[in-house]
Amino acid sequence: MVTGATGRSRAAGEAAAAARSDDEVPVTIPRDPAREAAEDELSRPMYHENDPSLLRRLLDWVWEKVGDLLDAAAGATPGGWVGLAVVAALVVLLLVALRLRMGALRRTPATGDRGELFDDRPRSAAEHRDAAERHAADGRWSEALQERMRALVRSLEERALLDPRPGRTADEAAGEAARALPRHAAALRAAAVAFDEVTYAGRPADQAAYDRLRDLDDAVRHSKPRLDGERFDTTAHGGGTA
Numbered sequence: 001m002v003t004g005a006t007g008r009s010r011a012a013g014e015a016a017a018a019a020r021s022d023d024e025v026p027v028t029i030p031r032d033p034a035r036e037a038a039e040d041e042l043s044r045p046m047y048h049e050n051d052p053s054l055l056r057r058l059l060d061w062v063w064e065k066v067g068d069l070l071d072a073a074a075g076a077t078p079g080g081w082v083g084l085a086v087v088a089a090l091v092v093l094l095l096v097a098l099r100l101r102m103g104a105l106r107r108t109p110a111t112g113d114r115g116e117l118f119d120d121r122p123r124s125a126a127e128h129r130d131a132a133e134r135h136a137a138d139g140r141w142s143e144a145l146q147e148r149m150r151a152l153v154r155s156l157e158e159r160a161l162l163d164p165r166p167g168r169t170a171d172e173a174a175g176e177a178a179r180a181l182p183r184h185a186a187a188l189r190a191a192a193v194a195f196d197e198v199t200y201a202g203r204p205a206d207q208a209a210y211d212r213l214r215d216l217d218d219a220v221r222h223s224k225p226r227l228d229g230e231r232f233d234t235t236a237h238g239g240g241t242a
Helices: 004-018 031-042 054-076 080-102 125-137 141-158 170-180 182-201 207-221
Strands: none
Touching: 125 141, 125 207, 141 170, 141 182, 141 207, 170 182, 182 207
């Protein structure tokens, strides 16, 4: 099979032969018709059977450009390719450090773990406390803290110090509870912040954080509410649904 340069030589030879008569007398052919005849001959599929495909030519072009960029980067970096490799390694280490500093990505909450204080099945304060203690016994401090916060808020609802309201945030509960329990206002706000950090930021709680919330829950249970209508500055931090 004739391809490539051999095919083109053959086409040129045929074009030259066509320009001559049988007795080898030179025949003058105008330039444009001669060019068109040669182009028609070279356009025949038999001359292009082994040509690279369009995809292959595109990939070759892309790799050529990538190589040019890398060569340019290596030339602009002190130490050439070695310096470029060092810079790339430093960038990777920086990204890893940032990733570790930001902590684990928060997964998409599933049903029953949407960050709300209460799920679809109402439970009593005692049930939430029991769940909190089970989590604490297993060392699952984040879940224990969440359940203890729910127990605290449910207890206030059971005492009619808070109106039961679906979708209430931890911050809202802390602000509303502080009006009736002003002596615990600061601790209630801190508990709401701890709940939000565990629920939204994905920051794990520890035993100390759980113990503080447990002690607050016990203190609130035995506190006498302020019912004289006097208002206090109990503005809570803004936050999402707990």
